[in-house]
Protein backbone atom coordinates (compact mmCIF):
# COMPACT_ATOMS: atom_id res chain seq x y z
CA UNK A 536 0.00 0.00 0.00
CA UNK A 537 1.28 3.49 -0.85
CA UNK A 538 1.95 6.02 1.89
CA UNK A 539 -1.10 7.81 3.24
CA UNK A 540 -1.94 10.57 5.67
CA UNK A 541 -5.18 9.69 7.45
CA UNK A 542 -6.66 12.18 9.89
CA UNK A 543 -9.26 11.54 12.58
CA UNK A 544 -11.38 14.64 13.24
CA UNK A 545 -14.27 15.50 15.53
CA UNK A 546 -15.37 17.36 18.64
CA UNK A 547 -14.08 16.73 22.18
CA UNK A 548 -15.09 13.31 23.45
CA UNK A 549 -15.85 12.04 19.94
CA UNK A 550 -13.55 9.08 20.59
CA UNK A 551 -10.71 10.09 18.25
CA UNK A 552 -8.01 8.72 20.51
CA UNK A 553 -9.97 5.50 20.91
CA UNK A 554 -10.57 5.30 17.11
CA UNK A 555 -6.87 5.52 16.38
CA UNK A 556 -6.29 1.92 17.55
CA UNK A 557 -9.08 0.67 15.27
CA UNK A 558 -7.66 2.57 12.31
CA UNK A 559 -4.27 1.03 13.01
CA UNK A 560 -5.72 -2.46 13.20
CA UNK A 561 -7.34 -2.08 9.77
CA UNK A 562 -4.04 -1.00 8.19
CA UNK A 563 -2.38 -4.08 9.73
CA UNK A 564 -5.17 -6.18 8.18
CA UNK A 565 -4.25 -4.65 4.81
CA UNK A 566 -0.65 -5.85 5.25
CA UNK A 567 1.05 -2.71 6.57
CA UNK A 568 3.92 -3.42 9.01
CA UNK A 569 3.48 -1.91 12.53
CA UNK A 570 6.84 -0.14 12.09
CA UNK A 571 5.45 1.64 9.01
CA UNK A 572 2.65 3.33 10.98
CA UNK A 573 3.30 6.70 12.58
CA UNK A 574 0.90 8.35 15.06
CA UNK A 575 0.78 12.11 15.41
CA UNK A 576 -1.52 14.52 17.23
CA UNK A 577 -2.34 18.19 16.87
CA UNK A 578 -1.51 20.50 18.30
CA UNK A 579 1.73 18.70 19.16
CA UNK A 580 3.92 15.94 17.83
CA UNK A 581 7.31 17.71 17.87
CA UNK A 582 9.11 19.19 20.90
CA UNK A 583 8.31 22.73 19.79
CA UNK A 584 4.73 21.90 18.84
CA UNK A 585 4.15 20.24 22.23
CA UNK A 586 5.33 23.46 23.90
CA UNK A 587 2.86 25.40 21.77
CA UNK A 588 0.13 22.87 22.74
CA UNK A 589 0.64 23.81 26.38
CA UNK A 590 0.41 27.52 25.58
CA UNK A 591 -2.76 27.00 23.52
CA UNK A 592 -4.52 24.87 26.14
CA UNK A 593 -3.42 26.90 29.16
CA UNK A 594 -6.33 28.81 30.69
CA UNK A 595 -4.24 31.74 32.00
CA UNK A 596 -5.91 34.69 33.67
CA UNK A 597 -3.25 37.38 33.06
CA UNK A 598 -3.84 37.80 29.30
CA UNK A 599 -6.45 36.86 26.70
CA UNK A 600 -5.26 34.83 23.74
CA UNK A 601 -6.54 36.77 20.71
CA UNK A 602 -8.48 34.63 18.20
CA UNK A 603 -6.09 35.30 15.32
CA UNK A 604 -3.10 34.62 17.58
CA UNK A 605 -4.67 31.29 18.49
CA UNK A 606 -5.11 30.53 14.78
CA UNK A 607 -1.47 31.35 14.07
CA UNK A 608 -0.23 29.25 16.99
CA UNK A 609 -2.11 26.23 15.58
CA UNK A 610 -0.47 26.85 12.21
CA UNK A 611 3.03 27.24 13.65
CA UNK A 612 2.60 23.95 15.52
CA UNK A 613 1.15 22.31 12.36
CA UNK A 614 3.94 23.54 10.10
CA UNK A 615 6.61 22.15 12.43
CA UNK A 616 4.80 18.80 12.51
CA UNK A 617 4.12 18.60 8.77
CA UNK A 618 7.62 19.56 7.64
CA UNK A 619 9.65 17.81 10.33
CA UNK A 620 7.60 14.65 10.90
CA UNK A 621 4.65 13.97 8.57
CA UNK A 622 6.25 14.65 5.19
CA UNK A 623 9.47 12.71 5.95
CA UNK A 624 7.39 9.70 7.07
CA UNK A 625 5.23 9.89 3.94
CA UNK A 626 8.36 10.07 1.78
CA UNK A 627 9.61 6.94 3.59
CA UNK A 628 6.40 5.12 2.60
CA UNK A 629 4.64 5.16 5.98
CA UNK A 630 1.00 5.45 6.94
CA UNK A 631 0.63 8.53 9.14
CA UNK A 632 -2.42 8.61 11.42
CA UNK A 633 -3.23 12.08 12.70
CA UNK A 634 -5.41 13.03 15.66
CA UNK A 635 -6.84 16.33 14.25
CA UNK A 636 -5.50 18.52 11.41
CA UNK A 637 -6.78 21.43 9.31
CA UNK A 638 -10.50 20.60 9.58
CA UNK A 639 -10.24 21.32 13.31
CA UNK A 640 -8.97 24.81 12.49
CA UNK A 641 -11.80 25.49 10.05
CA UNK A 642 -14.34 24.12 12.56
CA UNK A 643 -13.03 25.69 15.80
CA UNK A 644 -11.30 28.92 14.73
CA UNK A 645 -13.58 29.41 11.70
CA UNK A 646 -17.00 28.07 12.74
CA UNK A 647 -16.50 28.40 16.50
CA UNK A 648 -14.59 31.68 16.83
CA UNK A 649 -15.79 33.27 13.59
CA UNK A 650 -12.38 33.91 11.98
CA UNK A 651 -13.14 34.38 8.24
CA UNK A 652 -12.40 31.34 6.04
CA UNK A 653 -10.30 33.47 3.69
CA UNK A 654 -7.85 34.32 6.51
CA UNK A 655 -7.55 30.65 7.42
CA UNK A 656 -6.93 29.65 3.77
CA UNK A 657 -4.33 32.37 3.34
CA UNK A 658 -2.45 31.28 6.44
CA UNK A 659 -2.64 27.65 5.38
CA UNK A 660 -1.13 28.43 1.97
CA UNK A 661 1.69 30.44 3.60
CA UNK A 662 2.35 27.65 6.11
CA UNK A 663 2.07 24.37 4.22
CA UNK A 664 1.13 25.24 0.62
CA UNK A 665 -1.41 22.73 -0.67
CA UNK A 666 -0.42 19.85 1.62
CA UNK A 667 -3.52 17.85 2.61
CA UNK A 668 -4.50 14.52 4.15
CA UNK A 669 -5.51 11.66 1.86
CA UNK A 670 -8.47 10.77 4.07
CA UNK A 671 -10.47 12.43 6.86
CA UNK A 672 -12.38 10.24 9.30
CA UNK A 673 -15.00 12.45 10.95
CA UNK A 674 -16.22 11.07 14.27
CA UNK A 675 -19.60 12.78 14.49
CA UNK A 676 -20.69 13.19 18.10
CA UNK A 677 -23.51 15.31 19.49
CA UNK A 678 -21.69 18.15 21.32
CA UNK A 679 -23.66 17.46 24.53
CA UNK A 680 -22.60 13.80 24.51
CA UNK A 681 -18.99 14.63 23.61
CA UNK A 682 -18.60 17.31 26.29
CA UNK A 683 -20.11 14.99 28.88
CA UNK A 684 -17.48 12.36 28.00
CA UNK A 685 -14.69 14.97 28.08
CA UNK A 686 -15.90 16.17 31.52
CA UNK A 687 -15.87 12.59 32.77
CA UNK A 688 -12.21 12.36 31.82
CA UNK A 689 -11.08 15.24 34.07
CA UNK A 690 -10.52 19.00 34.24
CA UNK A 691 -11.42 20.99 31.11
CA UNK A 692 -8.85 23.08 29.21
CA UNK A 693 -9.30 26.62 27.82
CA UNK A 694 -11.12 25.52 24.65
CA UNK A 695 -13.20 22.80 26.31
CA UNK A 696 -14.61 25.49 28.61
CA UNK A 697 -16.30 27.28 25.68
CA UNK A 698 -20.10 27.24 25.76
CA UNK A 699 -22.25 24.72 23.95
CA UNK A 700 -23.07 27.07 21.03
CA UNK A 701 -19.34 27.18 20.14
CA UNK A 702 -19.29 23.39 19.70
CA UNK A 703 -22.61 23.40 17.83
CA UNK A 704 -21.10 25.84 15.29
CA UNK A 705 -17.90 23.78 15.11
CA UNK A 706 -19.92 20.62 14.37
CA UNK A 707 -21.82 22.45 11.61
CA UNK A 708 -18.50 23.41 10.03
CA UNK A 709 -17.28 19.80 10.18
CA UNK A 710 -20.50 18.67 8.48
CA UNK A 711 -20.00 21.25 5.70
CA UNK A 712 -16.45 19.99 5.16
CA UNK A 713 -17.72 16.41 4.89
CA UNK A 714 -20.28 17.55 2.30
CA UNK A 715 -17.63 19.41 0.30
CA UNK A 716 -15.24 16.43 0.37
CA UNK A 717 -17.28 13.26 -0.17
CA UNK A 718 -14.45 11.30 -1.82
CA UNK A 719 -11.88 12.12 0.82
CA UNK A 720 -13.94 11.55 3.93
CA UNK A 721 -15.74 8.96 6.02
CA UNK A 722 -18.30 9.92 8.66
CA UNK A 723 -18.85 7.68 11.67
CA UNK A 724 -21.77 8.09 14.07
CA UNK A 725 -19.80 8.48 17.32
CA UNK A 726 -22.77 8.69 19.70
CA UNK A 727 -23.24 4.96 20.27
CA UNK A 728 -21.40 2.40 22.39
CA UNK A 729 -17.67 1.89 21.90
CA UNK A 730 -18.43 -1.42 20.11
CA UNK A 731 -21.00 0.10 17.75
CA UNK A 732 -18.71 3.04 16.87
CA UNK A 733 -15.72 0.80 16.35
CA UNK A 734 -17.61 -1.60 14.11
CA UNK A 735 -19.00 1.19 11.87
CA UNK A 736 -15.54 2.75 11.59
CA UNK A 737 -13.93 -0.54 10.61
CA UNK A 738 -16.55 -1.35 7.96
CA UNK A 739 -16.28 2.10 6.36
CA UNK A 740 -12.48 2.24 6.44
CA UNK A 741 -12.13 -1.26 4.92
CA UNK A 742 -14.47 -0.20 2.13
CA UNK A 743 -12.46 2.99 1.48
CA UNK A 744 -9.12 1.17 1.43
CA UNK A 745 -10.40 -1.47 -1.01
CA UNK A 746 -10.68 1.30 -3.60
CA UNK A 747 -7.36 3.05 -2.95
Ligand code: T5A
Pocket residue numbers: 545546547548549550551552553554577578609634635636637639640641643644684685687688694695725726727728729732
Ligand atom coordinates in the same frame (compact mmCIF):
# COMPACT_ATOMS: atom_id res chain seq x y z
N1 T5A B 1 -8.07 22.60 18.29
C1 T5A B 1 -7.20 21.72 17.73
C2 T5A B 1 -8.46 23.77 17.63
O1 T5A B 1 -9.21 24.58 18.17
N2 T5A B 1 -7.95 24.00 16.37
C3 T5A B 1 -7.07 23.15 15.75
O2 T5A B 1 -6.62 23.42 14.62
C4 T5A B 1 -6.68 21.96 16.47
C5 T5A B 1 -5.71 21.01 15.84
C6 T5A B 1 -6.97 19.90 21.42
C7 T5A B 1 -7.86 21.12 21.47
O3 T5A B 1 -7.48 22.02 20.47
C8 T5A B 1 -8.56 22.34 19.65
C9 T5A B 1 -9.50 21.21 19.79
C10 T5A B 1 -9.31 20.77 21.21
O4 T5A B 1 -10.12 21.56 22.04
P1 T5A B 1 -7.07 17.71 22.81
O5 T5A B 1 -6.82 17.43 24.25
O6 T5A B 1 -6.15 17.08 21.84
O7 T5A B 1 -7.05 19.26 22.62
O8 T5A B 1 -8.59 17.46 22.58
P2 T5A B 1 -9.34 16.32 21.87
O9 T5A B 1 -8.64 15.95 20.62
O10 T5A B 1 -10.74 16.76 21.71
O11 T5A B 1 -9.25 15.14 22.90
P3 T5A B 1 -10.39 14.37 23.61
O12 T5A B 1 -9.68 13.33 24.41
O13 T5A B 1 -11.33 15.28 24.34
O14 T5A B 1 -11.27 13.76 22.49
P4 T5A B 1 -11.18 12.35 21.82
O15 T5A B 1 -9.76 11.94 21.58
O16 T5A B 1 -12.08 12.42 20.65
O17 T5A B 1 -11.86 11.40 22.88
P5 T5A B 1 -11.29 10.12 23.60
O18 T5A B 1 -11.12 9.01 22.66
O19 T5A B 1 -10.10 10.49 24.46
O20 T5A B 1 -12.53 9.86 24.52
C11 T5A B 1 -12.85 10.73 25.58
C12 T5A B 1 -13.52 9.92 26.70
O21 T5A B 1 -14.76 9.41 26.21
C13 T5A B 1 -14.77 7.99 26.26
C14 T5A B 1 -13.31 7.55 26.33
O22 T5A B 1 -13.16 6.31 26.97
C15 T5A B 1 -12.70 8.71 27.13
O23 T5A B 1 -12.89 8.53 28.50
N3 T5A B 1 -15.44 7.51 25.03
C16 T5A B 1 -16.61 6.89 25.02
N4 T5A B 1 -17.44 6.54 26.02
C17 T5A B 1 -18.60 5.90 25.66
N5 T5A B 1 -18.93 5.57 24.36
C18 T5A B 1 -18.11 5.91 23.35
N6 T5A B 1 -18.45 5.61 22.09
C19 T5A B 1 -16.89 6.59 23.65
N7 T5A B 1 -15.87 7.07 22.90
C20 T5A B 1 -15.00 7.64 23.75
